[in-house]
Amino acid sequence: MSAVRRRGIRAHRFAENPILKLALPAWRAHFLSYGLLALFALILGMAFYQQNIKGSSNQEKSDKIILKDRKISALRGSLMDRNGDLLAVSVSGRAILVRTSVLQKAEKKAGDAKKHKNALALEEIQRRKKAVAALLELDLETLERRLQRENANVVLKRLVSQKLADQVALVGLPGLYMDLDYMRQYPLGEVTAPLVGIVRMGNNGLNEGHEGLERSFDKRLAGEDGLRRVMVDERGDAVDEIEMAGARPPRNGENIRLSIDAKLQYLAFAAIKETVQTHRAVWGGAVVVDSATGEILALAKWPSYDPGDSDSRANPPNRRNRVITDSFEPGSTLKPFTVALALEQGKVGMDSLIDCQGPLLIGGGRIDDSHSYGMLPLPQVIQRSSNTGTARIAALLAYKDMWEMYDLLGFGKPLELGFPQERSGRGRVRPWKNWKPVEQATMSYGHGISVSLIQLAQAYLAFARDGELIPLTLTVRDELPAGRRIFSPQTASEVRAMLEMVVSPGGTAVRAQVPGYRVGGKTGTAYKLEGGQYTRKYLASFVGIAPISNPRFVIAVVVDEPSTSAHSGGAVAGPTFSRIAAGVLNARNITPDATQQIVQNVAQTTGGAL
Numbered sequence: 001m002s003a004v005r006r007r008g009i010r011a012h013r014f015a016e017n018p019i020l021k022l023a024l025p026a027w028r029a030h031f032l033s034y035g036l037l038a039l040f041a042l043i044l045g046m047a048f049y050q051q052n053i054k055g056s057s058n059q060e061k062s063d064k065i066i067l068k069d070r071k072i073s074a075l076r077g078s079l080m081d082r083n084g085d086l087l088a089v090s091v092s093g094r095a096i097l098v099r100t101s102v103l104q105k106a107e108k109k110a111g112d113a114k115k116h117k118n119a120l121a122l123e124e125i126q127r128r129k130k131a132v133a134a135l136l137e138l139d140l141e142t143l144e145r146r147l148q149r150e151n152a153n154v155v156l157k158r159l160v161s162q163k164l165a166d167q168v169a170l171v172g173l174p175g176l177y178m179d180l181d182y183m184r185q186y187p188l189g190e191v192t193a194p195l196v197g198i199v200r201m202g203n204n205g206l207n208e209g210h211e212g213l214e215r216s217f218d219k220r221l222a223g224e225d226g227l228r229r230v231m232v233d234e235r236g237d238a239v240d241e242i243e244m245a246g247a248r249p250p251r252n253g254e255n256i257r258l259s260i261d262a263k264l265q266y267l268a269f270a271a272i273k274e275t276v277q278t279h280r281a282v283w284g285g286a287v288v289v290d291s292a293t294g295e296i297l298a299l300a301k302w303p304s305y306d307p308g309d310s311d312s313r314a315n316p317p318n319r320r321n322r323v324i325t326d327s328f329e330p331g332s333t334l335k336p337f338t339v340a341l342a343l344e345q346g347k348v349g350m351d352s353l354i355d356c357q358g359p360l361l362i363g364g365g366r367i368d369d370s371h372s373y374g375m376l377p378l379p380q381v382i383q384r385s386s387n388t389g390t391a392r393i394a395a396l397l398a399y400k401d402m403w404e405m406y407d408l409l410g411f412g413k414p415l416e417l418g419f420p421q422e423r424s425g426r427g428r429v430r431p432w433k434n435w436k437p438v439e440q441a442t443m444s445y446g447h448g449i450s451v452s453l454i455q456l457a458q459a460y461l462a463f464a465r466d467g468e469l470i471p472l473t474l475t476v477r478d479e480l481p482a483g484r485r486i487f488s489p490q491t492a493s494e495v496r497a498m499l500e501m502v503v504s505p506g507g508t509a510v511r512a513q514v515p516g517y518r519v520g521g522k523t524g525t526a527y528k529l530e531g532g533q534y535t536r537k538y539l540a541s542f543v544g545i546a547p548i549s550n551p552r553f554v555i556a557v558v559v560d561e562p563s564t565s566a567h568s569g570g571a572v573a574g575p576t577f578s579r580i581a582a583g584v585l586n587a588r589n590i591t592p593d594a595t596q597q598i599v600q601n602v603a604q605t606t607g608g609a610l
Helices: 002-007 026-063 100-110 122-136 140-146 162-171 212-216 218-222 262-278 331-344 378-383 387-394 399-409 437-444 453-459 489-502 569-587 596-604
Strands: 066-072 086-099 153-160 176-185 199-202 205-209 226-232 238-242 283-290 296-302 353-355 360-362 365-367 375-377 520-530 533-546 553-560
Touching (some): 086 162, 100 122, 122 140, 153 176, 162 176, 205 212, 205 218, 212 218, 262 296, 283 453, 331 378, 331 387, 331 399, 331 437, 331 569, 353 387, 360 387, 360 437, 365 387, 375 378, 399 453, 453 533, 533 569
Antiparallel strands (some): 066 226, 226 238, 283 296, 283 553, 360 365
């Protein structure tokens, strides 16, 4: 300190530093202080605004972004014939839909522009509607009418390409969205429609089995839809897809291989269609069964319908598969079973003579034939289809035994094919305890009892399979099911010999012959029962076996109300059997088994007996 003083410099304390004594103007200090206070107040105000005023608006907007679970549709399985040809198949694409609730809300906001300043104008919404209609080639007036539905998801167009779907999406119509879409197609159309059935929009998706095998196998065909979670904005449009627990991919439906052979199905369909049209009948049906396996190879009906045409589908009788669902009195096609039971019990033999002289009066009822035959050997009772002869044979049988035979054959109960409404075609067989002698007589030749055509086809398997009956199936059979014995092999062989006589000269169905092959069968001509009364309307039928020497196929035909001069089973259904049998035997490369004499008989045949 003394050294400093010696040099003449005065020492100062820090607080007395002259630099610090330089005073700033007072107003600058005040300005700075007030500025800081104002900035702080502004920050507080903005925080209050964001939290208390604007916050509710932000919360409202954030609430409109929600999570939704969206279904991923499974692809419906295909129905194929036994050779893998498609009978029903789903094709995929995109569906264009509109949520009408979202669209109508946008239109409501547009009408109140003061309250919703950022809403689309009504003119803009209308412009976008026109753009969508133009892209999808829809009538604008029709589109407007459909979009007026409340709380609906309106399908504008199905199976559009991804490119077109993207173009439509860019229009930005409120409520418009895309979804995966599947369309069911039926390559054989009306040929298989009553059997395969159709799908329709249902609670579980676009492809819910509605009729036929589509309905029978619906669970197996439908598969299982997948699931994903998406963020959805206030218009209902997906914003983003997020991961979620429980998300699963779709499990596509099962492909099912039917026992049907598409080529034989077309052949049977063409034959029955021509028969119904030629004889101006109400309807007709035909069934082809593989007698070795019980597989149904063809099941055709006319009239049919086009499954791709909504107008054609609108006719319920055409959609109903009457081959399975309708029962009728089969007439003389039941006579071989009466004779078979009598043979089985030893009541008659192949050399027995049967009194076919008419009329036969039983319990006040009169039974007669179109011709008086007198005494006939047993085989000729079937060949000439004698009602009186069959009734006299039936009188030798116990009621219970006849009823049990009908029950074993499957009459009076559904065949368990799994076909919808099959129970309606189970037919009717009255309990044997309530029978009267005249009822036993009439049932012996196919009156007073009702069956479906598919039941008749199955019953004739007992003759084709040496007396054993197996159930029918509409799917390919990997293993042969256990059968049940109805008749002995000898009885079945003897009945087959009688059936062959039916198509031989002197029989009722010479027009059922097939060139090059031995066949056999039985005609049926029955009056229709309406309102409890028999009418002058006919049901013509024929059930046959081909070839008769080594049975491979059972073919059944029925024609309801033929209205031309020909109305008998031999004249109407017999030729249809012949056409179908010839096609089936040739398609399956079955070696001809006819002798030269049979070939000559067929060549000489010019008409059929009635």
